[in-house]
Amino acid sequence: METMPAIRTESLTKRFRFTPALNQMDLIVPQGSIYALVGPNGAGKTTCIKILMNLLRPSAGRAGVLGRDSRRLSPADFAQIGYASENLQLPEWMTVEYFLGYLKPFYPTWDDARAGELLRQFALPRDRKLKELSRGMKMKAALASVLAYHPRVIVLDEPFSGLDPLVRDELIQTLLGHCADATVLLSSHDLAEMETFASHIGYLEHGSLRFSEELTSLQNRFRELDVLLNQPATIPRPWPTDWLPAEAAGAVVRFTDTQFQTEQTTARIHSLWPNVMSIEARAMPLRSIFVALAKSGRKAE
């Protein structure tokens, strides 16, 4: 039996007056996954997350979390959802300890032991007011206040933005250590870190989800290819749609195949260029895939 996804959007559309922000977005975040939603600035990541958290209303389509329409999320639903964002406005007059103590009665699953452990792990000063904390410390406090009640779904919007690598690493390690039973959706530009722990990835561009799949599958199908010819290279027209735009330099053609399969790709290259001398296929880190997609998007514009 197919399990219900933790998060799902169907034809999700959002317009701000006449400016489209999300366009018919279909997203599925499987239960138990760590889903990284990536994309360039202005792609619609934050808008999507805000709709999921019922902070914004969709213009069309629907969004659901734990099977509930996001517009109808109740306090009982929010007791199972943890949300933190780089732009979250915390009650700055509260001390760290008072903040956690204030939130505790809202959550039936609040775990004092875990809260204490998180404070120790993050080295958060209990008696310090939130307004006196650095950006990184505030994010740690926000994350501690989320992880302390064992949420079933954790949604993080750019949680690592503007933080130094040490703090980022600390946050990621703590998150991974406390989200074994949870589904995590996070948006980020920190692709290198995403690669180390995300199980699924979605690429959002201009409000449309370009792809959404398991990270291993993505890494398997994206390859950067260098094709060496025995004469100056030309770019054939029409260019295959599943190959990102190519660059030709001398006898070498370089491009990214988004549907790489060794035998099929080799055969297609030979059919386009009969005079191929060698083909080199390199696995791509997530950052390179992201940059290649972003560049191809801009060229397409």
Place this chain on the structure above:
Amino acid sequence: MLQTLHIFSKDVRSLRYEIGVTLAVAATFVFFQVTDSRFRDLGTPLLLVIAGWLLTVRVVHEEPLPGTRQFWLTRPYSRASLLAAKILFLLAFIVLPKTIADLAITLHAGFSFSDLLPGLLCSQVLLFTLFAIPIAAIAAVTTNLAQAIVASLPLMFMLAISGGSALGPLDWVRHAAMALALAAAALSVVVFAYGTRRTTLARLLAGVLWIAAVVIGVGLNGSLGSAVESRVLPVHLDDVSRVGMDFGFTGTATLMSGFNAQIRLPIRFAGLPVEKATSVEMLPRIIATNLRIRASDGTLWPPENGFLTGTGTNDSEPALDFNVPANYYAKLKAGPASLRATLYVTLYGNRKTFSIDSRRVIIPGVGACSFQPMSQNVTRPAIICLNLFRSPRLLLLNNQELSGQQPSFFYQLSHSPFPAELGIQPSEMTVAMGLQPSAQLPLEIITLEPLAHFQRQVSFTNLKLDQLKEEVFPMSR
């Protein structure tokens, strides 16, 4: 309920300094009121309003409704509990301190608990629905103090237009309608904003309802007010067309420094329905609006597109008072003039007599009245009355005044049937009745209750204003 108390206690902790300031201002307010300080009317009532405004806005802004970045939006807050927590806070730190302050002031003024209870309760309901809730509604659609200040300006405009007492004791109808509209609008906005958290729509709703309240305030004309008044008062007149009105010939024209002439035309009534009254006495008082006069050469005063309003009298003898320029008065005297106006006539009766000696006397429907003798600062003896949560409902006269010898200095009257009006000071001086220097204690004063009311469009012709007794102000003695 637990969540409501939890949020409430968080708000108390967060706003403990603001609460402290508000309570301190309330205590100072009470101190100045009960010590009868000369600062009682100056700073503290305004400070109390500002402190209450600030505390209301701050507590609502603890969890701002507009926006998408507040931490509480994605926490398991029940918005009903949140609203209940805010209402509990307003009751605890706006209404309760004001209740205690009002109680202290009015008990100190000599009113008994049973005298003041209806007014006290009604006053706190008005404070909550017409002060706290409208400000909470403003705060619910704003995110910071600057926005709240700007959004409060229309509310102040509404307060400004609610003033201007053209119809005197009848103005309560317009005030009540505006208050009802404002309370309904504010409650709707608060419930909508907390229920849906749709800020744009809530702001739109607030704007539309505010305009509706203003339209009611501006548009509610005297005829409607008069119709309500005539139904609310205990005696309903079946056929007022039988009541005759005519000008007497004992009128005066006071020439004011050569620029203006203040004309007083006493009105004689005939056929008043005394037999239908609960009292044999039906003392008429008038207020006139839309007054216009035409001289024998056809010229009008006021000129085209202008009407005199608010003319009238509170004195014992019903009369029409109005001012005209001195040169126009000369035209009026040159030949027969005509006059038309809308008259609002209230008939008073049920005479009761009270004796005032050196002690303060509680007069139901008026307040706590006492005799103020002449002193270094007081050039003339007077009867001073402190009201209780509202302007006096009863007409207060002394025997001398009934014989037309002494006018009141100051008398604010309202026929409102409610035990309180929206106000800051629970008890303030609303009657100051001047007396002859030779006045001796005990004094006998009389109260008259409004019993019936009617409105009449009148038109008088062939007025011979050259027969008015002329006086010059300042009068030479």
